[in-house]
Amino acid sequence: MNMAVAKTRSQGLNLDIRNPVAAEVECATPLYYTEQGACYCEDARDLLKQVRSESVSLVVTSPPYPLVFKKEYGNVDAKEYVDWLTGFVPEIRRVLKPDGSFVLNVGGVWTKGAPIRSLYHYELALRISKQLPLAQEFFWYNSAKMPAPAEWVNVRRIRVKDAVEFIWWFGKGENPKADNRRVLHDYSPDMRRLVARGIRETIRPSGHNITKKFALDRGGSIPSNLIQAGNTDATSDYFKECKAKGLKPHPARFPKALPEFFIKFTTDTRDIVLDPFAGSNTTGWVAQLLKRRWIAIELDPDYAAASSVRFPATAVYH
Numbered sequence: 001m002n003m004a005v006a007k008t009r010s011q012g013l014n015l016d017i018r019n020p021v022a023a024e025v026e027c028a029t030p031l032y033y034t035e036q037g038a039c040y041c042e043d044a045r046d047l048l049k050q051v052r053s054e055s056v057s058l059v060v061t062s063p064p065y066p067l068v069f070k071k072e073y074g075n076v077d078a079k080e081y082v083d084w085l086t087g088f089v090p091e092i093r094r095v096l097k098p099d100g101s102f103v104l105n106v107g108g109v110w111t112k113g114a115p116i117r118s119l120y121h122y123e124l125a126l127r128i129s130k131q132l133p134l135a136q137e138f139f140w141y142n143s144a145k146m147p148a149p150a151e152w153v154n155v156r157r158i159r160v161k162d163a164v165e166f167i168w169w170f171g172k173g174e175n176p177k178a179d180n181r182r183v184l185h186d187y188s189p190d191m192r193r194l195v196a197r198g199i200r201e202t203i204r205p206s207g208h209n210i211t212k213k214f215a216l217d218r219g220g221s222i223p224s225n226l227i228q229a230g231n232t233d234a235t236s237d238y239f240k241e242c243k244a245k246g247l248k249p250h251p252a253r254f255p256k257a258l259p260e261f262f263i264k265f266t267t268d269t270r271d272i273v274l275d276p277f278a279g280s281n282t283t284g285w286v287a288q289l290l291k292r293r294w295i296a297i298e299l300d301p302d303y304a305a306a307s308s309v310r311f312p313a314t315a316v317y318h
């Protein structure tokens with residue numbers, strides 16, 4: 001960890017904050033904590049064992065992807081990936097409340113040397129679903145994704161740009177806590193007009209019975225399972241702070257919109273949100289903004305230390 005950064009940033013802060021998740025993670029010492037959550041620089045395999053059973057409402061995470069080309073933060077080989085990741089599931093299951101959720105973002109992979117897709121993410125979902133039922137699958141559409149693999153997409157032009165990642169939403173049981181009224185989208189202009197004018201009751205050729213209820217104002221439209229968000233946040237405060245302090249920003253952050261959607265959708269204020277592969281701690285930061293408690297676990301000391309720049313006013317360091 002970058003002690004110099006931690007020391008400088010703790011000066012002048014109110015150190016009279018108690019670690020708000022100390023009762024849930026009794027033995028471990030956090031790298032830093034705020035009035036709402038704590039970041040642990042540990043292997044998630046070990047730290048999860050110290051988290052109290054049935055204390056967490058949502059585990060939301062994006063683990064290292066099984067890329068064919070090793071990324072700097074240590075991807076495991078695609079073939080071992082499913083075994084490796086499912087190895088974390090029994091502990092995740094144990095720490096979740098009975099109505100808790102596990103939300104897992106993983107990217108697609110191509111078979112090495114061939115224009116053929118790996119089906120590992122389906123194997124992964126099947127394996128996990130034996131322990132945690134799949135509530136629903138979501139897709140993250142990132143239009144800014146670079147075309148890859150270059151050989152098939154840019155050079156031979158026999159495949160198209162892969163712009164969607166997978167988000168598997170598992171429940172601990174069949175009925176994880178969730179309320180789509182907390183994640184409504186703004187009505188489209190057409191729908192707003194219908195709400196303002198009302199509609200004529202009719203039966204569509206498709207057989208759908210359109211009653212006046214269709215145009216009732218319910219506060220917004222129900223979102224779909226497609227989340228659209230870019231992850232090119234080179235203008236974010238995190239990125240700017242890292243640059244200013246000479247810290248290396250995490251290279252594979254997910255966009256705020258991902259944890260934000262699931263935290264709002266599946267948790268209440270003060271519930272605990274946990275990210276076992278926290279990276280730059282986007283999850284803890286969003287949980288903090290949404291007034292949830294949070295536990296972040298990150299193995300790499302530099303990434304964990306740099307993530308503290310997200311909490312300039314409140315973080316306390318060890």
Ligand SMILES: C[S@@+](CC[C@H](N)C(=O)[O-])C[C@H]1O[C@@H](n2cnc3c(N)ncnc32)[C@H](O)[C@@H]1O
Nearest residue numbers: 043044063064253254277278279280282298299
């Ligand atoms: C894809 S990144 C997560 C990025 C994060 N969602 C963000 O927005 O910054 C995955 C992270 O998992 C960490 N990691 C890998 N194995 C781990 C383990 N066993 N325990 C804890 N963290 C681990 C890596 O160091 C890496 O930072």
